[in-house]
Amino acid sequence: KGFMLDEKYGYVHSCPTNLGTGMRASVHIDLPGWTEHGVDKLKARCEELALQPRGTRGESGGQTGCTYDISNKHRLGYSEIQLVQTMIDGVNTLYKEDLEWQEKLFKFPDIKSTHSLVAKHVTKEIWEKLGKHVTKTAGFTLYKAIACAIEFDNQHCGIYAGDWDSYKDFADVFDPLIQEYHGISADAKHTSDMDFSKITGNVNPAAPVHSTRIRVGRSIDGFGLSPGITQEQRLGVETLMKGAFGKFKDELAGQYYPLTGMDEAVRQQLVDDHFLFVSGDPNLKAAGMERDWPEGRGIFHNTDKTFLVWVNEEDQLRIISMEKGGDVKGVFARLARGIQTVGDSVHAECGKGFMLDEKYGYVHSCPTNLGTGMRASVHIDLPGWTKEGVDKLKARCEVLALQPRGTRGESGGQTGITYDISNKHRLGYSEVQLVQTMIDGVNTLYEEDVALQKKHGI
Numbered sequence: 001k002g003f004m005l006d007e008k009y010g011y012v013h014s015c016p017t018n019l020g021t022g023m024r025a026s027v028h029i030d031l032p033g034w035t036e037h038g039v040d041k042l043k044a045r046c047e048e049l050a051l052q053p054r055g056t057r058g059e060s061g062g063q064t065g066c067t068y069d070i071s072n073k074h075r076l077g078y079s080e081i082q083l084v085q086t087m088i089d090g091v092n093t094l095y096k097e098d099l100e101w102q103e104k105l106f107k108f109p110d111i112k113s114t115h116s117l118v119a120k121h122v123t124k125e126i127w128e129k130l131g132k133h134v135t136k137t138a139g140f141t142l143y144k145a146i147a148c149a150i151e152f153d154n155q156h157c158g159i160y161a162g163d164w165d166s167y168k169d170f171a172d173v174f175d176p177l178i179q180e181y182h183g184i185s186a187d188a189k190h191t192s193d194m195d196f197s198k199i200t201g202n203v204n205p206a207a208p209v210h211s212t213r214i215r216v217g218r219s220i221d222g223f224g225l226s227p228g229i230t231q232e233q234r235l236g237v238e239t240l241m242k243g244a245f246g247k248f249k250d251e252l253a254g255q256y257y258p259l260t261g262m263d264e265a266v267r268q269q270l271v272d273d274h275f276l277f278v279s280g281d282p283n284l285k286a287a288g289m290e291r292d293w294p295e296g297r298g299i300f301h302n303t304d305k306t307f308l309v310w311v312n313e314e315d316q317l318r319i320i321s322m323e324k325g326g327d328v329k330g331v332f333a334r335l336a337r338g339i340q341t342v343g344d345s346v347h348a349e350c351g352k353g354f355m356l357d358e359k360y361g362y363v364h365s366c367p368t369n370l371g372t373g374m375r376a377s378v379h380i381d382l383p384g385w386t387k388e389g390v391d392k393l394k395a396r397c398e399v400l401a402l403q404p405r406g407t408r409g410e411s412g413g414q415t416g417i418t419y420d421i422s423n424k425h426r427l428g429y430s431e432v433q434l435v436q437t438m439i440d441g442v443n444t445l446y447e448e449d450v451a452l453q454k455k456h457g458i
Contacts, residue, residue: 010076020076025087026069028056031094032134033101035066036141042068045097049090050074066134070094105143106131113155117177118146126172135165138224138233142170144288145227151286157181160287160365162228164221164355167363178360178367182427190361190371193430194340196333202326203439207446208381209326210418214335214435217315217364217373219355220346225365226289226314234296234312241311244345245300251334252341254302256311259294275299277313289314289365306331307338315364315373317342326378326442332435361427371427376438379407382445383417384452393419396448400441401425421445 004012010020034042046053054069070091072083108127111119122142130142140162143150149158159177161167167174179186203209219225220240223233238258245256257266270276279285279293300309310318319342321335347353355363361371385393390404397404405420421442423434 018075020074021078021080021083022075023080023083024071024075025084026071027087027091028067028069029091029095030066031068031098032066032132032141033098033103033105034068034094035134035139036105036143037101042094045094046070046073046090049093050086051090051094065136065139102132106141109143109146109150111146111149111158112151112153113149113158114153116149116155116158117181118149118155118158118173120180121173121177122146122149130170130172133169135163135169135228137163137165137222138228138230140166140224140228142173145170145173147288148283148286152282157366157368159367160227160289161225161363161367162288162365163224164219164357164363166225166228167357167360167367174367178370178427181368182370182425184428188428189358190427191430192356192361192372193432194336195432196329196336198432199329199332199436199439201439201443202329203378204443204446205326207326207442209442210379210381211322211324212326212328212331212378213320213322214328214331214374214376215318215320216335216339216375216431217362217369218317218319218339218342219363219365220316220350221352221355223316225363226284226312226316227287227365229312229316231292231295234292237316238296238298238311240346240349241300241309241317243349244342245309247345247348248302248341251304252302252307252338254300254307256298256300258298260297270299273301273305275301275305275308277310284314287365307334309338309342314366315369326380328376328378328435328439328442332376332431369426371425372429372431372434373426374431374434375422375426376435377420377422378438378442379418379420380442380446381417382419382449383458384449384454384456385419385445386417387456387458388452393445396445397421397441398424400444401437402441402445 006012011022013019013022043053050073052071052073056067056069072087074083108124113119134141144162145166146159149155220237223237224230242256279290284290297312306323308320319339321331321338323331343354357363362373364370364373393404401424403422403424407418407420423438425434
């Protein structure tokens, strides 16, 4: 007997999509220029060339790095010779265009933030060495890493990592930049300590503290960081966390609210609670963190609304403990229990842990958050310091290793007499040290504020 050969449909296959030639002629090829230009744009170009691009892990395996499986799109209505010729000609076209994109996108960039750390550490010599490199986990490049410094003229740091590989592969840029920003030595090692029993004292109960909030970032090993994470990886993180949240018990038990398809009543409640994160931040957009918005993102909070986890915002995970009043030690204790629960639950789901670097501590997308990734803060009224002068308060906080902000966030400005006071450092100190520094510093500021109120007759 011979092969099944239909006059109308060609060679017979079980799947009608393969009728005709049943042929899939493919090559695995590196296309770093197209990767940098954008995978969606590569897909559109392949459509024009009658080609089909895939990741190298098959039809549904997703895309990582800059290597693609490029094949003929059609099966039926064309001969085998036509399809192979189409693939050859199309691949040659893509390769030629890839070289053009490399020339355009990988040339030494015009860095608008001329006074940034990026401008200082990304030299032409470094660019010649690293400008065309593509990381394995997320297909990230140095160009993507410094996108904010290229696009804006107001960056101090100006760089993000797209995966853990970025810190290693682009170490010639990241290492000196991190050392300068955090004030650490080249051979420094980070030590983590979440033992809340080591905290001595607490914020003075008499201090006019409105609320306390402590957050950290965490990243699950094996997935990209927000600037570089692929769509498949982002959904994978969310799926893992949905399973992990289901294991939370007692005071941590609660509900996960995905941003995709969120009910309006739920959305408004999260806005009213000041829990919801939204799109539109220029830095996050330029850095690539709002791709595929809002897919794969969401918010978990416990029943009491004192423990939150943001999924796939600036970091894969932002873990937050908060409550009204000034019980910093209690908030830290809940955070420690929460982090342990999240870590244990994730490990139970996938066998993986958090990215923890011996030198830089917990890995975050922004190098300013490396180390603890911790920001421990209180909202406190300081009328005496306000009268004395905000610039003098800032200078005093610098001495106390604190950072003062307005209550509307990092760039929201200052109004009234209420300040957000937090630890200044992230890397080179343990979590216990940073929380202790914040407690002691806030108590000092409060004592001085009482004296300044008397001085100014308040």
